[in-house]
Amino acid sequence: MARPLPQRATLEDVARVAGVSRSTASRVLTGFGAASLSARDRVAAAAEQLGYAPDPAARALATGGGVRLVVAVAGTEPGVLHDPYVDRVVRAAAEVCAPREVGVSLEWLPLHAPERLRRLAEDRSVRGVLIVNTTERILAAVPAALDGRTVSIGIGSPAVPSFDVDNGGAASTIVSHLYDSGRRRIAMVTGPDWMPCTRRPVRAYQQVMGAAALPIRLVPGDFTAAGGQAAMLAILDRWPDTDAVFANSDAMALGALAVLRRRGVGVPDDVAVAGFDDVPFAALSAPALTTASHPVGRIATAAATAVLDRARTPPATAYPSELILRESA
Amino acid sequence: MARPLPQRATLEDVARVAGVSRSTASRVLTGFGAASLSARDRVAAAAEQLGYAPDPAARALATGGGVRLVVAVAGTEPGVLHDPYVDRVVRAAAEVCAPREVGVSLEWLPLHAPERLRRLAEDRSVRGVLIVNTTERILAAVPAALDGRTVSIGIGSPAVPSFDVDNGGAASTIVSHLYDSGRRRIAMVTGPDWMPCTRRPVRAYQQVMGAAALPIRLVPGDFTAAGGQAAMLAILDRWPDTDAVFANSDAMALGALAVLRRRGVGVPDDVAVAGFDDVPFAALSAPALTTASHPVGRIATAAATAVLDRARTPPATAYPSELILRESA
DNA sequence: GCTTGCGTTGGGAGCGTTCTCAGGGGTGCG
DNA sequence: CGCACCCCTGAGAACGCTCCCAACGCAAGC
Incomplete structure (x- = not known):
């Protein structure tokens, strides 16, 4: 298989340029662990000079962490993504994720392939999943062990906390x-x-x-x-x-x-x-x-926050919907 | 750092259950390389039994390939994702990606942070990037070396082929x-x-x-x-x-x-x-x-196909827009 | 002066894959 | 019967990162 990715700066390179070990460079760049001031400076300078950016896939593999939040929309066809409701969820999720440097993905979850949800929840590169408009059958695909990585905007299940609109x-x-x-x-x-x-x-x-x-x-x-x-x-x-x-x-x-x-x-x-x-x-x-x-934005914000923090508790207050009286009725 | 991901079946497990080596299991499951009929059967059965699914992050790391296509929408705020135009692009991209088992992500590309585009294009877990509504300044962030991983629906640049509507x-x-x-x-x-x-x-x-x-x-x-x-x-x-x-x-x-x-x-x-x-x-x-x-769907289909195939050639035929005469003019 | 402890460092093992390479066993041909 | 060849296999090295652990130097304490 081709390796189309051109050579780019790796942590090893940064370490070499800074004259320290890979471990030290990692410590400096992640912010975890001690490092001397001079090492800190040299590594930062080297990273800057080389235009270093950590490889998300490698990081996900090593930490088991996750770099993105997936908004999964259940439906019979990809057209379900074309929905103002979904847009509001994505928007709210993007706002919550941005400061944490977590990306937001929008994906269609085919009704006939509920196992794709499990795949999504198991994927190391995803930090969490926000399910929209799901069904009991799809939720059943999420094993209890994956608990906390998945949150539903709509109905829930024992393994999937629900943040629902009334x-x-x-x-x-x-x-x-x-x-x-x-x-x-x-x-x-x-x-x-x-x-x-x-x-x-x-x-x-x-x-x-x-x-x-x-x-x-x-x-x-x-x-x-x-x-x-x-x-x-x-x-x-x-x-x-x-x-x-x-x-x-x-x-x-x-x-x-x-x-x-x-x-x-x-x-x-x-x-x-x-x-x-x-x-x-x-x-x-x-x-x-x-x-x-409906307070979709606020609910989605709460749901995204919960899944990022791995919290299991639904929000204390339920946000009520509001009747918008215009001309047609 | 916590490792919240529960134990799940790994290729090693599948190999052990099937009574073969990891290499053979990999060969069978990827379809590349020779394997005897019996090995093929045993591996398939073991994978089925364990509910095995390859880890996308690990696969991306090993192959340098990429598992998802990112639709990046440039704009001043996340609200740009809320656009019928974008929806049509996502929809078309999802249809092209589905049979190839490539996921589609939708992400906001802040106007003030053009370097995020480079990050995106460099990420091993992304197969390609479809930029929507971009500017010359943002495109400038894509180095020529990343050529072929990025395609623009809108204006282009030397490094970014353009699939544009007239x-x-x-x-x-x-x-x-x-x-x-x-x-x-x-x-x-x-x-x-x-x-x-x-x-x-x-x-x-x-x-x-x-x-x-x-x-x-x-x-x-x-x-x-x-x-x-x-x-x-x-x-x-x-x-x-x-x-x-x-x-x-x-x-x-x-x-x-x-x-x-x-x-x-x-x-x-x-x-x-x-x-x-x-x-x-x-x-x-x-x-x-x-x-x-505008033939957004068809253009997006062509763009998504091109970026998945790493093709550099814009489509031969330009799809014309169509005047839709209704009542207002 | 020797030990204790702390701050800092590098070595190295893993994460789960893919892919190259060398070897083993069978078959076909001479 | 021996050799070459091919099909299949497993060992092992990547990929780029994080993190555990042992070691180092240095200052303080006895």
Whole structure:
């Protein structure tokens, strides 16, 4: 196999130039262990002169440490990476990792290959894994021994502490708001069945509707705008008298909005529409979208901090979601 | 330093269980080198039984190869990762990398720390780097010796082959379209000055306007919806008679659209609005956004393939951008 | 002056792989 | 029957780093 990497300064080189041993150079550069002032100076100068940078792979191999944090997004296709929710997680993780000189990687975790999660968690070069939108089946792939290297934003497991948003409560709030504003024939566009993050909102919807003795109108979506359009068409077709729609993601809500506009249905007069997540474009639609804003950034910050520190304790305070009232509902 | 990684099956273990030497086990598992059928079977069985997976760090150290491809996005803050353009690059890269068992990492490349790019390119655990939206200054950090490990989606350098979109041509097409539909007082909302990807569209705009002896109306934006709103307000303020706006990104165009709607300005009757990039929501706005679609996916696919193969040749065919005519212009 | 102790240093073993090299055992050919 | 050849194998040296351990020199204490 080719070795395409050109010769670069190694610790050995730095030591030679500084006139000390490799051990001393290592001690100086890692900051661990004693070293005389003169040795310290000479090594630092040599490193500077040679443009030395430690090899992350070698360091990971020697220490068992880890140089990067991986945000692993579960899903059926790489397209799941294209999600505002994920972006917010990555952003928060990047901010936590930057001062510690830990890189952030974003990777797709195919639903059909749960063992890849174990690989990721076992990889010496990864410091920790932040799983997003995972399933019980995938979490089962993480053995208890790997405990502490993996944290989930979503559901958890005995081996994987969970930092979750109260999406059930947020959904409750939204459906209740629709009810309180006089809506009685409320439909809900859900996400794919396999996603735990759609199950709780669905349950919340069913609960609120059930308590008010109102009919359940569930339509499956896929979290995309196109899926939202299709779902809205289905709703108009099956239940033409629907007076409110709660979509489990803003993208689907915006898709629904586009369909209603094209059909000449008034929003919110004829049909109220509410989304979920508060993506940036939600404020710009016509009419502007009523939705729920989850503290994803803060949760992700807590999760990233926990996994970097190998802490097992979820955050003490749960950050509540917030109802964002705009024009559409 | 703690060694938090629990004991896991190593090649040595597999060899012992299979009753062969480490070398033979390695040969069988990598597929390189000869091995008898029985050895092959025994090693495979042992690996299966122990749940063996090679340690990426150790493999990277030994081969100098690399296990992941890094998509590095240059910018002033981690927020640049939150960009539909970047998402499309990551997606395409993930698709190219998946069959080769190469992971994809997304990392922010701070504008003020160009040396991090060299670190990235030197890291043995990275197979290659895909730079997005870079500057000449950052590219200068890549020494010629690292040639072939780095590829740019955007401008290039002697050491970094470039796979670029013809955004100048696309901008020309858009401005010409506005002109052809009778607009004469056309303003443009640009991106930040430091971004090369805004310079060519600006030049194209100036060229088309200059050729028609029309006045130049440039307003700076920041590629976000909020920036687009601010820019639109500035345009209405400074040049109330403007009859067309070309925004250098869809997000800014959608922001502009929101401002015009709030002001009661008719689009496209009073003011035509055109965007750039064709993000998913562009089709859903009211009115739907006229924009240009760049073959980002195909370019990124070519770039990822090139960097994985260490090829130095840019793709033979340039993929043209496409004018997406919708309602706003 | 000899021992004790501390601060500093270098040697060397490991981390888990890959890959080169030399040797061993079988088969085919002369 | 002997030799050459080839297939297979294992020993061992890298890769670049960290870290344990033993040794060194030097000052202080008895």
